[in-house]
Amino acid sequence: MTADPVSWFEIEPGWRVDGPDGTELGSVEEVLGDQREDIFDGLAVSRSALGRTRYVPSELVGEITESVVRLTVTRADAAGLGQYVRRR
Numbered sequence: 001m002t003a004d005p006v007s008w009f010e011i012e013p014g015w016r017v018d019g020p021d022g023t024e025l026g027s028v029e030e031v032l033g034d035q036r037e038d039i040f041d042g043l044a045v046s047r048s049a050l051g052r053t054r055y056v057p058s059e060l061v062g063e064i065t066e067s068v069v070r071l072t073v074t075r076a077d078a079a080g081l082g083q084y085v086r087r088r
Contacts, residue, residue, distance in 0.1 A: 030086070
């Protein structure tokens with residue numbers, strides 16, 4: 001039985017990020033978008049406490065369920081995504 005989908009508005013830092021096969025790729029560090037305009041830009045995903053944070057554009061998010069975001073790309077593809085630099 002699969003979990004029910006939820007809106008991107010519900011994503012929180014710390015949620016698990018998986019690949020299409022269910023392999024854990026990291027965790028959500030930051031949700032990027034404009035809630036007032038309902039524009040989901042993407043996620044900042046951390047692979048580990050010492051790993052680089054990657055920017056994952058919203059187009060690569062396949063499914064969002066309670067506490068898990070599933071991407072449409074594999075671990076190898078996700079590793080090639082650009083580093084996320086926090087805007088100040």
